Amino acid sequence: MQLYRAPWVIPVATPPIQDGAVLVQNGNILKVGTFYALKGMAPLTTDYEDSVITPALVNGHCHLELSHLARLGQEGNWDGNMAAWIKKLLALRDQLVDADVVTEAREALASLHASGTGLVCDVGNGIDSAEIGNSSSAEVCFLLELLGLSQFGEQRARESLEEAIRQGKNDGDGLDCTPHAPYSCTTGLLKMVKEDSRRRGGLFSIHVAESEDEIEFLQTATGRLRTFVEERGAWDGSFQPPGCGAVEYLENLKVLDAHTLCVHSVHISDQELSLLAQRNAKVCVCPGSNRYLGVGVAPVMKMISHGILPAIGTDSLASNPGLNLWEEMRILREDHPGIDPKTLFTMATQAGAAALGREEYGTISPGKTGRMLAVQCRADRGSDVMDLLTTMGSEAEVSWIA
Ligand SMILES: [Zn+2]
Structure with missing residues (x-):
């Protein structure tokens, strides 16, 4: 079990979460929420500073x-x-x-x-x-x-x-x-x-x-x-x-x-x-x-x-x-x-x-695949995050979380 934390998590199906975290087990998402709510649920937490966690x-x-x-x-x-x-x-x-x-x-x-x-x-x-x-x-x-x-x-x-x-x-x-x-x-x-x-x-x-x-x-x-x-x-x-x-x-x-x-x-x-x-x-x-x-x-x-x-x-x-x-x-x-x-x-x-009929992709929610990205991005408010994510174009700096 592993917890991933970032200043913002974008579940897609629900609003962006500030200081968010995602709990993943065996490649599948168990929970998504604020870090405050999920901390202590996994022995290890990986922090992605200045990043936004999004689905693949x-x-x-x-x-x-x-x-x-x-x-x-x-x-x-x-x-x-x-x-x-x-x-x-x-x-x-x-x-x-x-x-x-x-x-x-x-x-x-x-x-x-x-x-x-x-x-x-x-x-x-x-x-x-x-x-x-x-x-x-x-x-x-x-x-x-x-x-x-x-x-x-x-x-x-x-x-x-x-x-x-x-x-x-x-x-x-x-x-x-x-x-x-x-x-x-x-x-x-x-x-x-x-x-x-x-x-x-x-x-x-x-x-x-x-x-x-x-x-x-x-x-x-x-x-x-x-x-x-x-x-x-x-x-x-x-x-x-x-x-x-x-x-x-x-x-x-x-x-x-x-x-x-x-x-x-x-x-x-x-x-x-x-x-x-x-x-x-x-x-x-x-x-x-x-x-x-x-x-x-x-x-x-x-x-x-x-x-x-x-x-x-x-x-x-x-x-x-x-x-x-x-x-x-x-x-x-x-x-x-x-x-x-x-x-x-x-x-x-x-x-x-x-x-594509592959609904295990596309959102960060329980039961979905834990294939997620950490996208370099500094933002203060929820709406700014979406604005930045959709305008960065090929300059986007992306690393794979899993
Ligand atoms: Zn074509």
Whole structure:
């Protein structure tokens, strides 16, 4: 049994505690309260002076296997042109075909963990990428990404799904799969992956409404994404544009529920926000990546007013200079000056855990995992703490408590 004490403890689900302490046994939290109330309950107390104790952060969306393409996330001015960015990404990937993808991904994962992220949802195209998180200090929820917009593409994706299922020893084991996006998958593929994820009780994460080009493609099957798909030889004319927004499309396909995670959700209407709220679907915003690609700003304040508290993701190093959630919080405050800092910090912790269905993370409360951070921070009042935590960005100095 061990007691951890700091000038402030941020339980997240309850207000900040001044001169707080957390009692931990075998990696699990037993009690949280003031030091006065908990002192003497453990033989040993560790003091974190000038620090704030918080839960580990949760990154709701990343692609670690693209870490060797970090060069792409640091240069370029994309101005919302997703097709141009994807083209560049594919070209760079071909150019770096001899790169040690897994080693570079593990290095990125180590720095993600060092910055305070304890749990990350990682989406990858390669079955080998499922091993990136093996023996990492951060916990990785891996999802194998499938895509295919033509009949041939759908068939290939179906074979990958069957291969992913075979990776398991028992029925229901195997790798969880996820479709890339509404504009890169047939309706058959979207339904097939959802059916598989329902069967195994897994997470159905999908890029949704990331760019205006995506909405144009879904409305009329025209624009830069149509040209791109044709150039790739992936257009066989079988895709019928649904003629609506991305969320409405997913609703019509009956794939929206509490285990669906809509990543990005930048270009969605008020009616679509209501649909997401009705279905209790989860949202993950990626502010740093959206800013880098110039695709727009997700309507976070509207989401909150619809009762949707989004998780936060970094997306990959190919569209973001870093995988640092403190920086994502800083960007969100810039993009949404009216956002309450406490709500924002809840997004980076509790909402992330809820989005991934991993509620043992995200708060400091009895029964939850004792994976906590000591964040260097001097503050006098409760509200100042939240203000500081959400504005320090990549300057945050973090050490792991456990
Ligand atoms: Zn992504």
